Amino acid sequence: MKQSSEQLSVNSNYVRAIGAIVWKDLRAEFRSWELVSAMFVFSLLVILIFNFALELDVKTRQSVTAGVLWATFAFAGTLGLNRSMALEKDRGCLDGLLLAPVDRSAIYFGKFISNLAFMLIVEAIVLPVYSVLYNANLFQPGLIMVILLGSVGYTAVGTLLAAMSVQTRTRDILLPILLFPVAFAVLLSAVKASGGFLEGADYSEIAFPINLLIVYDIIFIAASFMLFDNIVEE
Amino acid sequence: MNQKPLVLKILDIVSVLLLLAAAHLAIFVAPTEKVMGNVQRVFYFHVGTAWVALIGFVVTAGLSVIYLVTKNLKWDRIQVAAIEVSVVFFLITIILGSIWARPAWNTWWTWDPRLTTAAITELIYIAYFMLRQGIDDPNKRARFGAVYALIGGLSAPITFFAIRLFRTIHPVVVAGSNAEAEGSFSMTGDMLQALFFALFAFTIVFIDLLWNRIRLGNVQDQVEELKLKATW
Numbered sequence: 031m032k033q034s035s036e037q038l039s040v041n042s043n044y045v046r047a048i049g050a051i052v053w054k055d056l057r058a059e060f061r062s063w064e065l066v067s068a069m070f071v072f073s074l075l076v077i078l079i080f081n082f083a084l085e086l087d088v089k090t091r092q093s094v095t096a097g098v099l100w101a102t103f104a105f106a107g108t109l110g111l112n113r114s115m116a117l118e119k120d121r122g123c124l125d126g127l128l129l130a131p132v133d134r135s136a137i138y139f140g141k142f143i144s145n146l147a148f149m150l151i152v153e154a155i156v157l158p159v160y161s162v163l164y165n166a167n168l169f170q171p172g173l174i175m176v177i178l179l180g181s182v183g184y185t186a187v188g189t190l191l192a193a194m195s196v197q198t199r200t201r202d203i204l205l206p207i208l209l210f211p212v213a214f215a216v217l218l219s220a221v222k223a224s225g226g227f228l229e230g231a232d233y234s235e236i237a238f239p240i241n242l243l244i245v246y247d248i249i250f251i252a253a254s255f256m257l258f259d260n261i262v263e264e
Numbered sequence: 265m266n267q268k269p270l271v272l273k274i275l276d277i278v279s280v281l282l283l284l285a286a287a288h289l290a291i292f293v294a295p296t297e298k299v300m301g302n303v304q305r306v307f308y309f310h311v312g313t314a315w316v317a318l319i320g321f322v323v324t325a326g327l328s329v330i331y332l333v334t335k336n337l338k339w340d341r342i343q344v345a346a347i348e349v350s351v352v353f354f355l356i357t358i359i360l361g362s363i364w365a366r367p368a369w370n371t372w373w374t375w376d377p378r379l380t381t382a383a384i385t386e387l388i389y390i391a392y393f394m395l396r397q398g399i400d401d402p403n404k405r406a407r408f409g410a411v412y413a414l415i416g417g418l419s420a421p422i423t424f425f426a427i428r429l430f431r432t433i434h435p436v437v438v439a440g441s442n443a444e445a446e447g448s449f450s451m452t453g454d455m456l457q458a459l460f461f462a463l464f465a466f467t468i469v470f471i472d473l474l475w476n477r478i479r480l481g482n483v484q485d486q487v488e489e490l491k492l493k494a495t496w
Contacts, residue, residue, distance in 0.1 A: 187415065194408050198398030207394055208412065211387040212419045215426040222426075239426070246422055253418055257411045260332055 047132035051140025055114070056147060065113055069106040069152045076102045077160065091164055096224035099160065099168075100180070100217055103153060107184055108206045110148050114141065115192040116201070128262055138258035142189045142251075149181050172227035172236070179243040180220030183250060184213050190254040193261050216246050266482075272475055279465075279472040286312070286458075286465035294458035297449055304449070306364045308458050312466035314357040320350030320470065321385065325417035328410040340406035341485070343413065344396075345477035349470060351389045358382055377427035384423050388416035402485075 059065055080098045084090060118124040118141075127137050157177075161168045188209055195204040219239035226236035290308040297304035324346050331339040361379070362372045373379065392412055399405040451459065 187419075190415070191412075194395070194411065197404070197408075198395065199400075200394070200398040204395065204398060207391045211384050211391060212415055214384050215419055215422040218423075218426040242422065242426055249418060249422070250415075253415060257332075257414065260407045260411055263407065 044133060044136050047130070047136040048140045048143065051127070051137060052143045052147070055141070055144035059144075059148065065110055065148055066151050068113070069110045069148065070155055072109055073102045073106045073152060073156045074159070076105050077156075077163070086164065091166070092229070093225075095160075095164070095166065095168075095228055096221045099156075099224065100221045102156065103149070103177075103181070104184065104210070104213070104217055106152055106156075107149055107181075107188060108209060110152070111145055111185070111188045111192040111209075112196070112202075112205045114145055114148065115189075115196040119196045124262070134259045134262055135255050137262065138189065138193075138254060141193070142185060142254070145189050145192075146181060146185045149185055150178070153177055153181065166228075168228075170227055173224055176220055176223040176227060176240065176243070179240070179247060180216055180224075183216040183220075183243060183247045186247065186254055187212055187216075187250045190250075190258060190261065193258070197261075216243065219243050219246070266479075268479070272472070272479075275468070275472045275475065279469040282465035282468050286462045289458040289461050294455050295452060297455075299449065300368055303364055303367050306360050308462040309466075310357055310360040310364060311459060312462035313353045313360065315463050316466045316470040317350040317354035317357060319467075320346045320353070320474075321389070321417065321420070324350070324413050328414040328417070331406060331410045332414075335403075335407075337402065337406055337485075340402075340409065341481035342474075342478055343410065345474050345481055347389050347392060347413065349473045349477055351386065351393075353466075353470065354382065354386055354389075358386065375427075377424055380427045381420065381424040385416075385420050388420070389413075392416065402488075 077098065080086065080101070084094060084098070086094070086098070118127070128134070130137075157168045160166070188205075191208045191212070192205055195201050195208055198204055219242040223236050223239040223243065225231075226239070286308070290305050294305065294308065296302055324343055327339050327343040327346065331343065358379075361382075365374070366372050392409060395412055396405050396409050399408060
């Protein structure tokens with residue numbers, strides 16, 4: 031009985047540590063709106079470039095909307111991931127976090143959840159804007175589920191790699207080079223699944239990419255959870 | 265200070281001889297394939313280099329785990345050596361494949377699952393070296409390298425499945441077949457012999473290069489240490 035209550039307090043400590051990091055990040059962000067606004071403006075610019083680069087007329091749009099959306103999310107995502115980790119590193123905040131008497135993986139989950147939150151906020155603004163610009167209804171439950179699953183996988187591995195890249199000499203340029211080849215699978219299956227939902231394809235066609243997304247999410251959250259210790263160790 | 269071991273010297277010579285013998289088998293002994301002609305002979309070295317490169321990448325993932333558990337820099341040196349040799353072999357695989365694909369598929373490159381996965385895998389391990397370059401502390405470099413190699417190794421098979429969402433035209437010659445494949449063929453006994461000999465030869469060449477590269481890594485570390493002492 032005693033042991034289980036101890037176990038419970040350890041668990042609730044862990045959850046509280048994660049919550050504290052998420053709270054800190056969100057609070058800092060809601061005061062300055064640095065990160066989300068930069069990601070959002072950048073997303074708009076990427077869409078603008080795609081608009082003219084691909085000549086997004088009605089016919090082309092049908093087939094490439096999913097690709098444009100995910101390319102935008104991926105580019106904006108690296109921007110946010112890099113910045114969010116660089117902030118920790120610059121002001122010695124990471125060292126402070128490491129001194130805290132909590133399991134290191136709690137720091138990973140805290141950063142992961144706040145990065146995910148930033149990405150989802152940006153996506154939640156980009157989607158309606160895209161819908162208005164191109165007169166398309168992107169608010170379908172299936173698509174939103176895919177965006178959620180894809181963003182989870184992308185930020186899970188992105189948070190881990192960003193924690194690595196900010197500690198190197200070439201930190202400004204390294205993250206996308208490390209992240210894109212590893213996140214290729216998640217982006218590809220997300221594009222395929224989103225495209226399927228947008229074109230109203232049969233569920234049997236969409237099931238495979240969605241299963242792949244779920245598998246990717248589970249594998250990379252587990253791997254990051256186990257490996258994060260090795261990255262912040264001094 | 266440390267002489268090259270005699271076994272390694274012998275291995276150097278043996279691997280050159282084996283490579284020549286494999287080339288002889290592939291070019292002169294193996295029969296000419298009926299449809300594709302002589303260009304099919306690329307196949308023996310294509311599969312040979314791919315075989316050792318893929319084994320190298322798999323071993324690398326295991327070395328990551330061993331390093332992260334033991335934290336012994338010896339394993340890191342072996343890992344760097346294995347990845348470096350494998351990256352070069354894999355590049356050769358891709359180039360040889362392209363040479364074959366030009367007449368067989370009428371294109372140098374196509375976004376087929378195997379080809380794309382190969383390209384992505386190659387990029388992962390090139391990124392691995394870029395990551396290492398940016399870190400000075402050898403322990404940190406080894407830790408980050410091991411973590412990234414492991415993450416990359418995990419993602420490669422998933423990438424392969426993800427690209428399977430699109431169709432494949434890559435032939436499956438060894439074990440199994442692909443009905444949609446273009447440029448597939450069945451092997452005769454002589455061809456099998458040439459193939460297995462190429463696999464064997466490249467395995468020995470790989471071991472030889474790996475060993476040499478590990479020795480080079482050790483010497484590099486010694487030089488770095490000496491430099492540190494000199495600046496003190």
